[in-house]
Amino acid sequence: MHSLVVLFFLSSIVTAQPPDSAKLRSYQDILQRMMKAGMESYAAHHMLTELCTTIGPRLSGSANAEKGVQWAKRKMEELGFDRVWLEPVMVPHWVRGPVEEASIVASTSGKNIPLTVCALGGSIATPREGITAEVVEVRSFEELRALGDKSKGKIVFFNRPMERERFSTGEAYGRAVNQRGQGAMEAAKVGGVAALIRSMTTRLDDVPHTGMMVYSDTIPKVPTAAVSTVGADLLSEMLKKNPDLRLRLRLSCETLPDVESANVIGEIVGSERPDEVIVVGGHFDSWDKGQGAHDDGAGVMQSVEVLRLMKAIGLQPKRTIRAVLFMNEENGARGGRVYATKERPGVTHIAAIESDAGGFTPLGFGVTADSETFSSIARWSPVLDAIDAGRITRGGGGVDVGPLREQGAITIGLRVTGQRYFDYHHSDSDTIDKVNERELELGAIAMAMLSYILSEENITPPVSHGPTH
Amino acid sequence: MHSLVVLFFLSSIVTAQPPDSAKLRSYQDILQRMMKAGMESYAAHHMLTELCTTIGPRLSGSANAEKGVQWAKRKMEELGFDRVWLEPVMVPHWVRGPVEEASIVASTSGKNIPLTVCALGGSIATPREGITAEVVEVRSFEELRALGDKSKGKIVFFNRPMERERFSTGEAYGRAVNQRGQGAMEAAKVGGVAALIRSMTTRLDDVPHTGMMVYSDTIPKVPTAAVSTVGADLLSEMLKKNPDLRLRLRLSCETLPDVESANVIGEIVGSERPDEVIVVGGHFDSWDKGQGAHDDGAGVMQSVEVLRLMKAIGLQPKRTIRAVLFMNEENGARGGRVYATKERPGVTHIAAIESDAGGFTPLGFGVTADSETFSSIARWSPVLDAIDAGRITRGGGGVDVGPLREQGAITIGLRVTGQRYFDYHHSDSDTIDKVNERELELGAIAMAMLSYILSEENITPPVSHGPTH
Numbered sequence: 041m042h043s044l045v046v047l048f049f050l051s052s053i054v055t056a057q058p059p060d061s062a063k064l065r066s067y068q069d070i071l072q073r074m075m076k077a078g079m080e081s082y083a084a085h086h087m088l089t090e091l092c093t094t095i096g097p098r099l100s101g102s103a104n105a106e107k108g109v110q111w112a113k114r115k116m117e118e119l120g121f122d123r124v125w126l127e128p129v130m131v132p133h134w135v136r137g138p139v140e141e142a143s144i145v146a147s148t149s150g151k152n153i154p155l156t157v158c159a160l161g162g163s164i165a166t167p168r169e170g171i172t173a174e175v176v177e178v179r180s181f182e183e184l185r186a187l188g189d190k191s192k193g194k195i196v197f198f199n200r201p202m203e204r205e206r207f208s209t210g211e212a213y214g215r216a217v218n219q220r221g222q223g224a225m226e227a228a229k230v231g232g233v234a235a236l237i238r239s240m241t242t243r244l245d246d247v248p249h250t251g252m253m254v255y256s257d258t259i260p261k262v263p264t265a266a267v268s269t270v271g272a273d274l275l276s277e278m279l280k281k282n283p284d285l286r287l288r289l290r291l292s293c294e295t296l297p298d299v300e301s302a303n304v305i306g307e308i309v310g311s312e313r314p315d316e317v318i319v320v321g322g323h324f325d326s327w328d329k330g331q332g333a334h335d336d337g338a339g340v341m342q343s344v345e346v347l348r349l350m351k352a353i354g355l356q357p358k359r360t361i362r363a364v365l366f367m368n369e370e371n372g373a374r375g376g377r378v379y380a381t382k383e384r385p386g387v388t389h390i391a392a393i394e395s396d397a398g399g400f401t402p403l404g405f406g407v408t409a410d411s412e413t414f415s416s417i418a419r420w421s422p423v424l425d426a427i428d429a430g431r432i433t434r435g436g437g438g439v440d441v442g443p444l445r446e447q448g449a450i451t452i453g454l455r456v457t458g459q460r461y462f463d464y465h466h467s468d469s470d471t472i473d474k475v476n477e478r479e480l481e482l483g484a485i486a487m488a489m490l491s492y493i494l495s496e497e498n499i500t501p502p503v504s505h506g507p508t509h
Numbered sequence: 510m511h512s513l514v515v516l517f518f519l520s521s522i523v524t525a526q527p528p529d530s531a532k533l534r535s536y537q538d539i540l541q542r543m544m545k546a547g548m549e550s551y552a553a554h555h556m557l558t559e560l561c562t563t564i565g566p567r568l569s570g571s572a573n574a575e576k577g578v579q580w581a582k583r584k585m586e587e588l589g590f591d592r593v594w595l596e597p598v599m600v601p602h603w604v605r606g607p608v609e610e611a612s613i614v615a616s617t618s619g620k621n622i623p624l625t626v627c628a629l630g631g632s633i634a635t636p637r638e639g640i641t642a643e644v645v646e647v648r649s650f651e652e653l654r655a656l657g658d659k660s661k662g663k664i665v666f667f668n669r670p671m672e673r674e675r676f677s678t679g680e681a682y683g684r685a686v687n688q689r690g691q692g693a694m695e696a697a698k699v700g701g702v703a704a705l706i707r708s709m710t711t712r713l714d715d716v717p718h719t720g721m722m723v724y725s726d727t728i729p730k731v732p733t734a735a736v737s738t739v740g741a742d743l744l745s746e747m748l749k750k751n752p753d754l755r756l757r758l759r760l761s762c763e764t765l766p767d768v769e770s771a772n773v774i775g776e777i778v779g780s781e782r783p784d785e786v787i788v789v790g791g792h793f794d795s796w797d798k799g800q801g802a803h804d805d806g807a808g809v810m811q812s813v814e815v816l817r818l819m820k821a822i823g824l825q826p827k828r829t830i831r832a833v834l835f836m837n838e839e840n841g842a843r844g845g846r847v848y849a850t851k852e853r854p855g856v857t858h859i860a861a862i863e864s865d866a867g868g869f870t871p872l873g874f875g876v877t878a879d880s881e882t883f884s885s886i887a888r889w890s891p892v893l894d895a896i897d898a899g900r901i902t903r904g905g906g907g908v909d910v911g912p913l914r915e916q917g918a919i920t921i922g923l924r925v926t927g928q929r930y931f932d933y934h935h936s937d938s939d940t941i942d943k944v945n946e947r948e949l950e951l952g953a954i955a956m957a958m959l960s961y962i963l964s965e966e967n968i969t970p971p972v973s974h975g976p977t978h
Contacts, residue, residue: 072674075674075675075676076674078674079673079674079675080673080674082673204548204549204551204947205541205544205545205547205548205549206544206548207544207895207896207897207951209947242947243946401870401926401928403897426676427676428676428872428926457870457897457926457948459870459945459947459948459951460945460947460948463945476928476929476932477712478673478678478711478928478929479926479928479929482676482928
């Protein structure tokens, strides 16, 4: 875990001059004007409410996603941005289907015991009658492999929880999510007939959390689903009493041919250096559960709000500030790749700020750049300290802006308080009522302020070139 | 607004040695053990859930508060603290009563338009038939006074909103709350017959927020209530169209004779300096709306959790760590005063940490102490940085621990993210479902860590004496 304060301390001592005080005051004044324009309108939250309630979830390839793309384009046009356009992206088209159910089969007479499950994104369906088999519970791939033949013909139940004692829920997620991503492959390798995964959340409730899983062309495909944490605990408990119990799993999901979708883009054209672009973005697609409110409706509406705020207070940045609503982060990351590799003669991407950690209270930014560039950004943290968002730490970006790094752009991720994110993530709990209007708006204001500073201070990474250079 | 980073920077340069690295590691290790014991149990949240659902709100003098005091004492005894006891406090006994309603009286025929209101704590009742009068809307006492005789016989409607554009909601509250506290007196001074106050929240909804108001013996008493922000906007809108509209207000609240209640106290006795006490506390009483979950069930359960955590990981502090659940912060602050002025021969209060800003993500601590003592505390912030709670800033405490400052104790307030606090504060919205188990527990862990450091590092303010010295 970084000590943020010490980092800043070191960088101040070693390289950074304290910022010119007149400039500092001028940025502080702009921040206050953004606070007024943002907090009096809560516009980010109003837009997110409209997105969540009139469009809803926006899985890549779905009719909702297409409807949403048109809505977002219209929204940016209504806001009067200098340019608004779509850039096509071919996306996968996986469909959940109407049936997803699991139950512990009653050994003699009596009722089956249902478990709350949902298919993982990309899973194949079970046969129509479902799969009924014994269950083998494991906590790791090593444990599974050590069982040898014992998993043959069985449903493999991956039940390693996210570690609650970790402060960073993102780290805890990272240490558990291989079960979801590769569980089906690992199950198939040992002869398993399906994979059931404990939901990726620290919360104990009956809500299953979906997410991406992958198959390999060289390994048989078996269906895979997430079970709620309450369901996982129950199943584990019952397996202790009866290791021979059988589980029935039915899923009707399927993968259809790819579909054309789009990144939605709007910008304020820079007054002096229009070809130097600073991207602010999030991903427009979401899973098909809940409303995709925190993940990542929050990030895309904040990105639109960055431009709206600048217009609202009459800021005219020297560089172009561009909001990019990336398509297909969740199950393909194609929007980010397509955006970065498109030929844009003469255009240089200076920096790209992504918000994809939920619409919670902002703390600062993680910045991936060389040391000198990092310091030239970190020295402005006192501006953001006015809204407690001045922690500039090393390392940051996001799935969507990652490909821009390969072209030399600075990548930056908005850092927010992270304790509640996985309560909602990829589940029916990710709805607009979980997003606070003030916390969301503060994130947008922090992004607007940082992108404006990057523009006006002419902060430029050492090697910065577009794909066509 | 403080720049926290710069503050730390200055104090590091000027006075503080970096902490001994072996000791730093030892505290970091203890923090990790607390994370394990706290996050695996979420005990603070379990206790708070029990308090909120089996006791509920705990207004001073109420049967609920008395039931709660006994519950809390039993809870601390069950947890096996070294000593658990009650200290009597005489508290006011105001009762809301069954009737509180307001409506805009229909001018001709038609239905009255109801407004959602609640009596302010301490208000007298209206006559049984209510008060029906015209309304004068103002934003400040100055505006009211400037109206001269125009408010005579009218209901004065104080409608200055909390300023949404302020980052610090506490500041916004501080700049609006005089309407609630002194509105009734100011209304009476100009001949008003009642005072209706816009609820103290930045949120626009139909939930009224109660809170303390005061009368003076030299000014006539008039009844006073809070109206929801939606109701306030509606009334204001209708007054623009019809300045002569009449409002009817009915309240049946009353003030009964004082009642004996108690502070609930538990402690782990220090192994080397048992008479040097470090208090961790919050206030046990709440308003009679909602469940008093964030305000301040969170703070009292965190205080109990501090001691539970120490026992759970087998820490034996050299000084006494004492959890004090103060009674009557909300409408009298008597518990804090009684606790501080009680004779305790030989006992010195070294420091007192209060949590009364809600059970949100902890950011750090505000510390009121001389510069040298402040630096001796701030240098340990790298320990708390591991859970992003290392921002040690100047100035802090709380209503309950304030009186201990007069005896030389260091007073410290837990700082948390503050954007949502006034969404719930003093209203039916302040319920357990608004408190996240991880955020709440992190606050308790931060408090436990800081109180342990204060104990083991023998941090002592320059003048520190009990009331009997």
